[in-house]
Amino acid sequence: MNTVARFAADPAELIRLYRAMVLTRTFDAKAIALQRTGRLGTYASSLGQEAVSVGLASAMRADDVLVPSFREHGAQLWRGATPLELLLYWGGDERGNSFAAAAQDFPNSVPVGSHAPHAAGVALAFKLRGEPRAAVCVFGDGATSKGDVAEALNIAGVWKLPVVFVINNNRWAISVPVERQTAAHTLAQKSIAAGIPGEQIDGNDVIAVRDVVARALTKARAGGGPGWIEALTYRLGDHTTADDASRYRDDATVSPHWADEPVARLRSHLVEIGAWHREDEERLLAELGAMIDSAVSEYLATPPQASSTIFDFTYAALPKDLAMQRAAALGEST
Amino acid sequence: MNTVARFAADPAELIRLYRAMVLTRTFDAKAIALQRTGRLGTYASSLGQEAVSVGLASAMRADDVLVPSFREHGAQLWRGATPLELLLYWGGDERGNSFAAAAQDFPNSVPVGSHAPHAAGVALAFKLRGEPRAAVCVFGDGATSKGDVAEALNIAGVWKLPVVFVINNNRWAISVPVERQTAAHTLAQKSIAAGIPGEQIDGNDVIAVRDVVARALTKARAGGGPGWIEALTYRLGDHTTADDASRYRDDATVSPHWADEPVARLRSHLVEIGAWHREDEERLLAELGAMIDSAVSEYLATPPQASSTIFDFTYAALPKDLAMQRAAALGEST
């Protein structure tokens, strides 16, 4: 950052960011607990990566479009997805992708990196319509090995598309550490292949993330071409609730990274500048805990969709052939 | 080139290279004539690109493996593929891929860029067996936009595979000029994404191509990791005999490049150093013309394979289900 961003000097704004990161972590802990007790599906925790997620989302405008992978709960919540929607999604209910409040954002892309071309396509749409909007595509370090990402990056470069790619580099692709993923010293340098400037930033510094992504977005919206930002963070937890990271990395490897984790870091800064006190923390935890708890009760009380819905969104209108299958299915299950 | 390669000082060796380029061009002209008269299938000319093809092949050892795209006739001929084999291939006969003299070389890869992972796999085989051999993968400028190439390059880098990628940059992907293919100022810089050094060379200078590729191969065989070389040349002809380049580029664009074409360039060098005279040229053209003519007669006299062969190489042994289809087919056609 050449100059300190304005928002960084505003305690209220920093508290907003802090709140969003704590919300993300609170949601995360609850989601894991639900999964462990058989009430949620496999879940990908973002523990330790909250600053990347919240930072990039806070840099976006409402009318920008988020094209995420599957670990950006913080960004989705900031953009208006509700805890209930996220729970429904991870609980195996398509309604979790409805995002009433972020109607143009893409759902999670589980196939790693395959969403990068979508972000380029969304950005192309903005460019063709002459709209001052941008797409933000987020993925992990492992995704940078996928051809899809390279293809999308190259096209974004030659067409100067308003898209910012953010690499949430948590140093691991399940069991594969980033140094075994590529010989590139940084992931930031990968954009040189597409003639696009790349930046590497401290992904545990939410201020840096927001500032750098915001600058890239401003440039992109103004027709300055795409951005490629490597945010260095660390996956403190298992890859997902289906993973047992102790099989491939030991505590000695992980524990040092707790010292850099983004939530505590911003908290101590807030405390330092006198903007945050124990009571604030207690009040916040209580408030967010209650918010998540009520979302959880709502989630648990949500009946599944009617079985007929497995058919109804396959096409805009049900083709006759499929309508017959639907009739047979409902006949059988009633 | 830091120092002038030894071979470059040896007229006999330069004449070998010259001969190979002229052979390629002679073959090329004949192939186009055959296609125009309906006696060959669609053909991809290498007119103007002979130095890349011959240069890289002359840098290889016999036991290295060539993994080419579809425009490397010069390299294939140097490696021992016969003009007859090339004619059979382009004439639509699988026997053209038999390559008796280059038994481990891959056949042409028509799907652009999809052969890059094969070259990495071949190189991995050499590495796993501890053999001092390397794979050479050649493709065009357009291929550098394919995800396959990026994936293979990245893996070659992180595994330090003995493979050298050569970009035969003829500035066009059919109608798309390289500057509309990517925003990268050079294609050489694309290897930075994989942590691999890239080099850009004059692809119309067969001495430079051979020297730089030879150095990269020596390094690769010694475990020094992959090479990525952009050879700048120019596609002087149509993309293939099915293409009409006048639809998308005019003579004014192309003609200046005739001044740099590699065959005339090496010839004038040979003449300058007194190693080549009009009679040598006449003798060579007569000799190669006769060689190609006899290959053509052989080609035209070669009866097609038995229709049964469309079945016989699908699997090592014909599965019963397919054997029945074969029997029925032969029954019908007799």
Add this chain to the structure above:
Amino acid sequence: MTEITLVQAVNLALARAMEADRSVVVLGEDVGKDGGVFRATDGLLARFGEARVLDTPLAEAAIAGLSVGLAAQGFRPVAEIQFTGFIYPAIDQMVNHASRLRTRTRGRLTCPMVLRSPCGGGIHAPEHHSESPEAMFAHVPGLRVVIPSSPARAYGLLLAAIRDPDPVVFLEPTRLYRAVKEDVADDGQALPLDRAFVLRDGTDLTLVTWGAMVTETLAAADTLAAEGVDSEVIDLATLKPLDADTLLASVTKTGRCVIVHEAPLTGGFGAEVAARLAERALTSLLAPIERVTGYDIVMPLPRLEHHDMPGEARILAAARRALAYQ
């Protein structure tokens, strides 16, 4: 009305759709100045400009993926894959994203895109230029698969595909691109995407086919007619969703069926046609259902490809077996 070829009809439909709807954009390799390697997009760049006719870099997965992004934003991209031999890298995008964006988001985001590609053999093309992968796409829920076999059907079906709110894979038989000319009115009339075409009415035998094989099949029907056999010829055209009714009506009437396609036998779409009949028209069947198809082999290089591609002789042989069966 002017006499035009199939590829000209594709071009005409594209122009008409772009004229009528600013959200229609064309993208692909060499679709701009070059007008496409078969000239399907000839003149579109000059007429509609670079913002609506985009020459893409050489990257099929991205061509499909860009289209998903454009479509989710309300555009109607018509992407060209230069040959179906190069469509395989786009399958991931079609299966994992295009086909399911609507259902994944309960209709919040949709994917009205068309993936066009020249398909099939018989033009003595190089390796990988003669593929018939329609069955792979026809198995994918959420996709539509369309293969026209005449200029008029190409025009009407492509218009329908572009206007359809869901992703359509539109395969154009290269062998038919310039094979025949017919009068096509540029009236903007789309054809239904869920109706097979009965090209010839008959009572003795049903011949079901699509794409380039329609030509051989109609020729066989003529030969049979000369022998007094009255065969019905169905051009399936819209493979997915399948118009089972037309099939069943015909076979219920004729009792004998021969299915013809160029793709390999095993797992080809002809299997689905036969399966539907074996499920729902069994009692009407007077003879085994015959399939005349490419063999379970890789498409041979041009010198032998005709040995793989079904021709009139093989169709007639199967038809006669079906007719002779007691």
Add this chain to the structure above:
Amino acid sequence: MTEITLVQAVNLALARAMEADRSVVVLGEDVGKDGGVFRATDGLLARFGEARVLDTPLAEAAIAGLSVGLAAQGFRPVAEIQFTGFIYPAIDQMVNHASRLRTRTRGRLTCPMVLRSPCGGGIHAPEHHSESPEAMFAHVPGLRVVIPSSPARAYGLLLAAIRDPDPVVFLEPTRLYRAVKEDVADDGQALPLDRAFVLRDGTDLTLVTWGAMVTETLAAADTLAAEGVDSEVIDLATLKPLDADTLLASVTKTGRCVIVHEAPLTGGFGAEVAARLAERALTSLLAPIERVTGYDIVMPLPRLEHHDMPGEARILAAARRALAYQ
């Protein structure tokens, strides 16, 4: 003999093959230290070392393409695609290269590789983790497609796949990975790759299935048996090349057939099975051929997936229709 699960049988076969043949190497995402997300490659790294058990970068097209290069050089790569939802980017390599390297070069270069991938639903997995794309591969000439449904068959078929001189797509139903244990002798005995398994002899009805559906189908057969219906259950297992003889022999005997698979109906491999019967066993058929399959819809997320996946009830209903048919 020890009691092991299907995933342990896969692991055992891999270890046995690597022990017996130094050219066998395992590669894929997280197959090393992690032992694969399902532990299929557990312990192989420790036992055979980094030169033979390779954790690849995250790139499916390259995983398949690397294998083609290795195989052409005489290795026998066994590549893992972590879930079949991520196998689509590898299709291009399998179709355009692996399946045809032999025929393109008239046998000069060959491709003895295995592409392993966990498939199918029913384990409440995230999106894209429950796919059944076997029909797409079974349509590709030059490939073999194998799906085991028991520990013993997984062991014997995987050994056969690794030893086979041609490319094999080996799909492992995740739902069966730990569902049952059975005694498997680690005797290095391979099973034939062109023979379907008759899991139960019967005379009244033929039930044809594969993969995870074998469980539901056998359960249905038990229920029917209790009602005095004697059904034959065939596990197709080696879908391509298809063992038509076993199918025909059974249906010629029973006259009634129900085909069960998890993949969507249209263009599913069940269509090929039905088509073969309609061609070659028509006169033996006493009832329409029924298919009990996933619907033509995108695999629902876990909360509703059971509504899509065929269960015993749907199989029984179809069986009873077939049995009742006069």
